[in-house]
Amino acid sequence: MQLRSTHRRAPLAGFREALRRGLAPDGGLYQPVDLPRFGEADLRAWRGLRFDAIARQLAQRLLEGEFAPEILDRVVDGALDFPVPARPLGEGLSLLELFHGPTLAFKDFGARFLARLFSEVLREGGEHVMILVATSGDTGSAVARGFAGVAGTRVVVLYPAGKVSPFQEAQMATIGGNVTAVRVAGVFDDCQRLVKSAILDPDLAPLRLSSANSINIGRLLPQTFYYVSGYLDAARRPGEPVVFAVPSGNLGNLTAGVMAARMGLPVARFIAATNANDVLPEYLDSAAFRPRASVPTLSNAMDVGDPSNFTRLAAMYDGSAARMGEDIAGLRVSEPETRAAIRDAYRRFGAVLDPHAAVAYSAALRFRHAAGSRAPVVVLATAHPAKFAGVIREELGFEPELPVSERGWRSRPLLAVDLPLASPAAFKDLLTGLSARSS
Numbered sequence: 001m002q003l004r005s006t007h008r009r010a011p012l013a014g015f016r017e018a019l020r021r022g023l024a025p026d027g028g029l030y031q032p033v034d035l036p037r038f039g040e041a042d043l044r045a046w047r048g049l050r051f052d053a054i055a056r057q058l059a060q061r062l063l064e065g066e067f068a069p070e071i072l073d074r075v076v077d078g079a080l081d082f083p084v085p086a087r088p089l090g091e092g093l094s095l096l097e098l099f100h101g102p103t104l105a106f107k108d109f110g111a112r113f114l115a116r117l118f119s120e121v122l123r124e125g126g127e128h129v130m131i132l133v134a135t136s137g138d139t140g141s142a143v144a145r146g147f148a149g150v151a152g153t154r155v156v157v158l159y160p161a162g163k164v165s166p167f168q169e170a171q172m173a174t175i176g177g178n179v180t181a182v183r184v185a186g187v188f189d190d191c192q193r194l195v196k197s198a199i200l201d202p203d204l205a206p207l208r209l210s211s212a213n214s215i216n217i218g219r220l221l222p223q224t225f226y227y228v229s230g231y232l233d234a235a236r237r238p239g240e241p242v243v244f245a246v247p248s249g250n251l252g253n254l255t256a257g258v259m260a261a262r263m264g265l266p267v268a269r270f271i272a273a274t275n276a277n278d279v280l281p282e283y284l285d286s287a288a289f290r291p292r293a294s295v296p297t298l299s300n301a302m303d304v305g306d307p308s309n310f311t312r313l314a315a316m317y318d319g320s321a322a323r324m325g326e327d328i329a330g331l332r333v334s335e336p337e338t339r340a341a342i343r344d345a346y347r348r349f350g351a352v353l354d355p356h357a358a359v360a361y362s363a364a365l366r367f368r369h370a371a372g373s374r375a376p377v378v379v380l381a382t383a384h385p386a387k388f389a390g391v392i393r394e395e396l397g398f399e400p401e402l403p404v405s406e407r408g409w410r411s412r413p414l415l416a417v418d419l420p421l422a423s424p425a426a427f428k429d430l431l432t433g434l435s436a437r438s439s
C-alpha cells in the first residue's frame with residue numbers, strides 16, 4: 001500500500017513508514033493512494049460470517065504484500081477478539097454495537113489493531129518507539145489498554161484535566177508500566193496541538209515519536225471492517241444501499257466509512273451526526289471550513305473544534321464541499337435533542353443509548369423524516385451506556401451496569417502526571433525526562 005500526505009508536500013510512503021510516523025513530515029495525514037475493491041460476489045460470500053472472519057478477509061486485501069498472511073491473521077485475532085452485534089430496533093433501524101471491547105468504546109478497534117501491528121513491526125527490527133496520543137476521553141484509554149505491556153513501546157496519553165469522566169480517567173491513568181498518563185491544564189485541542197508539535201520537533205527525533213490518534217492510518221483501516229459487517233447485517237440483499245449514522249467528532253470513524261464505500265460497500269448516505277461542535281455540518285452547508293475552540297457537551301468524545309481527519313475527507317472529495325455533500329449529510333444535534341433521543345429509543349425500542357449513539361439516533365430519525373428514505377439505517381453505537389451512567393439516570397431513572405470486568409475501577413490508584421501549562425516547551429521537557437528514565 002502506498003500512502004500520500006494530504007498536504008502533498010512529502011514523498012509517498014510505504015505502509016510501515018506511514019504507520020511509524022503517524023503524521024507525514026509536511027504536517028499532512030497519510031492517505032492510501034489506492035484502495036482494494038470488492039464487489040457483490042464478495043459481499044454474498046461474506047454474508048453470515050462472524051465479524052473476525054470478515055475482518056481477516058479485509059485485512060488481507062488491504063495489507064496484502066505488507067505482512068505475511070499469518071501475521072495479519074494473528075493481528076486480527078489478537079486485536080478484534082470481541083463481538084460486534086447488530087441489534088435490530090425495528091422500522092428499518094438497527095444499532096451496531098461497537099462497544100464490546102475492553103474499554104467499552106469503539107476506539108478499541110483502531111487502537112488494538114494498531115498496537116498489534118506496531119508490535120509486529122518492532123519485533124522484526126528489535127526497535128523501540130514512543131507513542132503519543134491526545135484524547136478527549138475514549139481514545140486514550142483504548143490506546144493505553146491496547147499498548148499496555150507491548151514490548152518496545154512507551155505510551156504517553158494526554159487528556160484535558162477535568163474534561164473526561166472519572167471512569168475514563170481511571171481507564172488510562174491506573175495502568176502504569178509502559179503507559180504514562182498526562183493530565184493537561186487545557187482542552188482536547190491543546191492536547192492535540194502538543195502532540196503535533198512534539199512529533200514535528202526535530203530535537204525530539206531521537207525519541208522516535210509516533211502518534212496513535214486517529215491521524216495514524218493504522219487506526220483507520222480496521223474501522224472499515226465493522227462497516228462491512230454492519231452492512232451485511234442490515235442489507236436485505238447484498239447490493240442494497242444502506243445509510244450509516246455516524247456520531248462524529250474527530251471524523252476518523254466517518255473517514256473509515258467513506259474508505260469502505262470507496263472499496264465497494266453500497267452506502268446510500270453517511271449521516272455525520274455532531275453535537276454543538278458542528279464544524280463539518282457547517283462546512284457542508286456553506287463550503288467554509290472554520291475550525292474553532294470546542295465547546296463541552298454530554299457527548300464529550302465528540303467535543304472537537306478542529307477535527308484532524310477533515311483533511312483526509314477533503315482530500316477524498318478533491319476539496320469540493322458539494323461533492324462531499326452528495327455522500328454525507330451533516331446534522332447537528334442539540335443537548336435537549338440528545339436527551340430526548342435517549343428517552344425515545346428506550347420508550348420505542350427498549351434500547352439504552354449512550355449520549356454519542358443518541359446523537360446519531362436523533363440525526364438518523366431527522367434524516368429519514370426529511371429525506372423520506374426507506375433505505376435501512378445503521379446507527380453506530382460507539383460507547384457502552386454504563387460509561388455515561390449519570391445522564392442515563394437523569395433521563396431513564398436507572399443506571400446501566402458496567403460489565404463485571406470493569407466494576408472495580410474506583411479502587412485503583414491514579415498515576416497521572418500533571419502538565420500545569422499546556423506549552424510545547426513544558427511538554428518537551430516532560431518527554432525528554434521520560435525517555436531518560438526508560439532507557
Ligand SMILES: *Cc1c(COP(=O)(O)O)cnc(C)c1O
Binds near residue numbers: 138139247248302
Ligand atoms: C471518539 C468517539 C466518537 C467520535 O469519533 P471520531 O472518529 O473522532 O469522529 C464518537 N463516540 C465515541 C464514544 C467516541 O469515543
